[in-house]
Amino acid sequence: xxDTLMGASRTARERARAELTREIKEEARRQLxxxxxxxxxLRAVARQLGMASSAIYRYYPSRDDLLTALIIDxxxxxxxxxxxxxxxxxxxPGGAPGPGGGIARARWLAAxxxxxxxxxxxxxxxxxxxxxxxxxxxxPQDTIAPAxxxxxxxxxxxxxxxxxxxxxAGEDGEAAPELGTGPxxxxxxxxxxxxxxxxxxxxxxxxWLLVRxxxxxxxxxxxxxxxxxxxxxxxxEPADAFFSHATAQLATFVRLPVP
Amino acid sequence: xxDTLMGASRTARERARAELTREIKEEARRQLxxxxxxxxxLRAVARQLGMASSAIYRYYPSRDDLLTALIIDxxxxxxxxxxxxxxxxxxxPGGAPGPGGGIARARWLAAxxxxxxxxxxxxxxxxxxxxxxxxxxxxPQDTIAPAxxxxxxxxxxxxxxxxxxxxxAGEDGEAAPELGTGPxxxxxxxxxxxxxxxxxxxxxxxxWLLVRxxxxxxxxxxxxxxxxxxxxxxxxEPADAFFSHATAQLATFVRLPVP
DNA sequence: TGTACATCAGTGAACGCGCGTTCACTGATGTAC
DNA sequence: TGTACATCAGTGAACGCGCGTTCACTGATGTAC
Numbered sequence: 001x002x003d004t005l006m007g008a009s010r011t012a013r014e015r016a017r018a019e020l021t022r023e024i025k026e027e028a029r030r031q032l033x034x035x036x037x038x039x040x041x042l043r044a045v046a047r048q049l050g051m052a053s054s055a056i057y058r059y060y061p062s063r064d065d066l067l068t069a070l071i072i073d074x075x076x077x078x079x080x081x082x083x084x085x086x087x088x089x090x091x092x093p094g095g096a097p098g099p100g101g102g103i104a105r106a107r108w109l110a111a112x113x114x115x116x117x118x119x120x121x122x123x124x125x126x127x128x129x130x131x132x133x134x135x136x137x138x139x140p141q142d143t144i145a146p147a148x149x150x151x152x153x154x155x156x157x158x159x160x161x162x163x164x165x166x167x168x169a170g171e172d173g174e175a176a177p178e179l180g181t182g183p184x185x186x187x188x189x190x191x192x193x194x195x196x197x198x199x200x201x202x203x204x205x206x207x208w209l210l211v212r213x214x215x216x217x218x219x220x221x222x223x224x225x226x227x228x229x230x231x232x233x234x235x236x237e238p239a240d241a242f243f244s245h246a247t248a249q250l251a252t253f254v255r256l257p258v259p
Numbered sequence: 260x261x262d263t264l265m266g267a268s269r270t271a272r273e274r275a276r277a278e279l280t281r282e283i284k285e286e287a288r289r290q291l292x293x294x295x296x297x298x299x300x301l302r303a304v305a306r307q308l309g310m311a312s313s314a315i316y317r318y319y320p321s322r323d324d325l326l327t328a329l330i331i332d333x334x335x336x337x338x339x340x341x342x343x344x345x346x347x348x349x350x351x352p353g354g355a356p357g358p359g360g361g362i363a364r365a366r367w368l369a370a371x372x373x374x375x376x377x378x379x380x381x382x383x384x385x386x387x388x389x390x391x392x393x394x395x396x397x398x399p400q401d402t403i404a405p406a407x408x409x410x411x412x413x414x415x416x417x418x419x420x421x422x423x424x425x426x427x428a429g430e431d432g433e434a435a436p437e438l439g440t441g442p443x444x445x446x447x448x449x450x451x452x453x454x455x456x457x458x459x460x461x462x463x464x465x466x467w468l469l470v471r472x473x474x475x476x477x478x479x480x481x482x483x484x485x486x487x488x489x490x491x492x493x494x495x496e497p498a499d500a501f502f503s504h505a506t507a508q509l510a511t512f513v514r515l516p517v518p
Numbered sequence: 519t520g521t522a523c524a525t526c527a528g529t530g531a532a533c534g535c536g537c538g539t540t541c542a543c544t545g546a547t548g549t550a551c
Numbered sequence: 552t553g554t555a556c557a558t559c560a561g562t563g564a565a566c567g568c569g570c571g572t573t574c575a576c577t578g579a580t581g582t583a584c
């Protein structure tokens with residue numbers, strides 16, 4: 001009976017295949033960290049694993065497929081880092097979150113710092129997903145859901161804040177005119193509608209706040225890229241203090257006030 | 260006597276050398292635009308120019324030197340685009356600029372849009388200088404002055420605005436505490452001092468405004484990279500409206516108010 | 519439980535490609551007398 | 552102005568390298584009776 005466990009004992013072949021698939025990807029990630037996306041070579045991976053280079057093709061039909069797997073993993077790892085930080089920032093031991101505790105702000109800042117920590121620890125994986133595109137490679141559909149994890153996590157924080165009333169941004173028309181009418185207002189409204197229909201629970205994001213969130217997101221990304229790609233050398237390096245300062249301002253910018 | 264002109268008639272050899280050096284660089288830039296930095300090959304350049312691949316080495320001692328030349332050119336081209344836009348935004352037909360005309364803001368916005376236009380028109384050159392670093396290449400000293408042109412142009416706008424009184428940010432201590440004390444305040448003060456000693460004329464940049472300028476600069480860069488590297492696909496693409504909106508907010512953020 | 523056949527992981531040789539860089543050389547351009 | 556020598560651009564062959572991918576094959580693992 002011990003044989004019929006969960007699937008832990010699928011055939012030996014299947015277990016070996018799963019394990020090798022993982023090992024190949026891990027070795028590939030190691031080479032990515034060493035030499036960037038262009039330094040990743042199937043032959044070198046095979047060599048390191050002590051197998052013939054042609055054997056790799058039993059697991060990944062081409063180099064691009066291996067790259068895609070790494071890209072998806074990178075998006076997911078970054079997304080997970082953000083999500084875990086968000087969860088840890090507000091343990092929510094049961095019951096509704098307190099109304100004025102600044103929980104959303106804490107979550108926001110925690111997510112920003114977790115993303116930076118992940119990026120600093122995984123420079124080349126970060127470059128793989130947010131750096132200049134790899135020439136001759138076009139990302140398949142499978143990457144878009146993982147790529148959306150981080151943005152969605154940020155949006156989630158804001159929607160929760162609207163739901164708990166931590167931010168009152170949704171109600172009055174006060175800041176709405178900042179968008180005016182025009183293409184941007186249309187794009188933002190369309191995106192807000194798409195978000196609302198995907199996860200219909202809770203309050204909808206007002207379009208203008210969505211735009212602010214995207215601004216914050218590009219800002220975060222710009223800072224990380226500057227730091228990782230060496231544009232801060234000689235000015236704000238190390239960038240810890242600058243990053244903390246800027247993210248705090250960003251949190252306020254997306255209407256998550258200091259408690 | 261017509262022979263002794265400016266230098267237009269250095270020896271035939273020297274003229275030929277200068278011309279070929281330029282042609283090699285131009286062909287290299289063409290290949291860069293086609294295939295990115297990794298698609299740039301000395302052999303392909305030579306082929307296109309109808310010469311032996313070894314001949315390139317009479318002009319550039321190695322592939323890295325050619326890359327460096329392209330990088331410096333890219334920084335300079337982008338810097339020039341910004342500077343020209345700034346100059347054009349305020350023709351200054353003589354006499355002191357009017358006190359409350361919003362000239363500095365116009366300059367700021369013009370610079371942002373000029374930079375975006377340049378980046379959109381020269382995607383791969385942009386990626387070369389602001390994308391993920393080329394593996395195995397480390398930028399020599401010669402690149403740092405050209406790289407500073409754009410940031411210095413932005414700082415110049417702000418200093419002019421302080422000088423003309425278009426922004427009164429320098430006088431009161433109002434916003435100063437936003438930095439507090441700590442590493443960031445120190446870094447900003449050091450950078451402000453370095454800037455002041457480089458170009459001693461005019462008012463010094465208050466450190467907190469300098470930090471805001473850097474935030475704006477990272478934001479601008481983040482938006483451009485998102486747009487160019489395809490992260491806006493399906494949301495704010497085309498990004499014209501978003502960009503205009505965000506840069507307008509940034510101008511206000513660095514204390515260049517709407518007129 | 520034991521045998522016959524099908525599946526599939528892994529091999530090793532090969533194809534065809536392109537690259538950066540070096541080197542001894544030829545022949546044209548420049549310079550000094 | 553004319554000759555003798557030095558400089559230097561450009562050649563073509565070669566070195567040594569690594570890559571992605573294909574293909575016919577061997578041998579182990581799984582499956583059906």
